[in-house]
Amino acid sequence: MIQLHKLISTSLGIGYVGKGGGTVAAVATCIAWYLWQGGGNELVFWQAGVTFLITALGVWSATEVEPYWGKDDKKVVIDEVAGMCISLLFVPVQLHYVAAALVLFRFFDIVKPFYIRRTEKLAGGWGVMLDDVLSGVYANVILHLCLYFDLF
Numbered sequence: 001m002i003q004l005h006k007l008i009s010t011s012l013g014i015g016y017v018g019k020g021g022g023t024v025a026a027v028a029t030c031i032a033w034y035l036w037q038g039g040g041n042e043l044v045f046w047q048a049g050v051t052f053l054i055t056a057l058g059v060w061s062a063t064e065v066e067p068y069w070g071k072d073d074k075k076v077v078i079d080e081v082a083g084m085c086i087s088l089l090f091v092p093v094q095l096h097y098v099a100a101a102l103v104l105f106r107f108f109d110i111v112k113p114f115y116i117r118r119t120e121k122l123a124g125g126w127g128v129m130l131d132d133v134l135s136g137v138y139a140n141v142i143l144h145l146c147l148y149f150d151l152f
Contacts, residue, residue, distance in 0.1 A: 005064040015075035025077035062125030079132040086136025104139035
């Protein structure tokens with residue numbers, strides 16, 4: 001079972017890339033999100049279900065691999081996948097929106113403003129996942145504000 005959790009937590013092995021694995025996972029998520037939805041402009045509500053499933057699996061798997069790899073090991077990149085999915089929720093699937101979501105998400109994930117860093121202190125997979133979940137929420141809110149005010 002631990003092999004399955006390693007596969008999930010590394011996002012099918014992306015986490016083994018090493019330095020920059022989080023960015024690679026975020027970019028791979030953007031590509032998959034775009035291709036999966038055919039680059040269409042429609043907003044599909046199953047996105048929320050997929051995002052919830054990825055996030056729940058991430059919490060579970062990050063908790064399970066922690067005894068083997070330690071707290072928030074760099075190989076664990078499922079948190080970046082979940083955060084990137086949250087960034088893209090209900091945003092038109094067009095290249096410029098996907099690129100903006102990527103830049104915003106990585107900014108918040110790296111800088112960790114507005115109490116994001118505090119969530120890393122939570123136990124197990126919650127501490128691994130929630131900083132990226134919040135980074136995704138912040139990126140998504142900014143994207144929706146830009147859409148609302150027609151800034152793109």
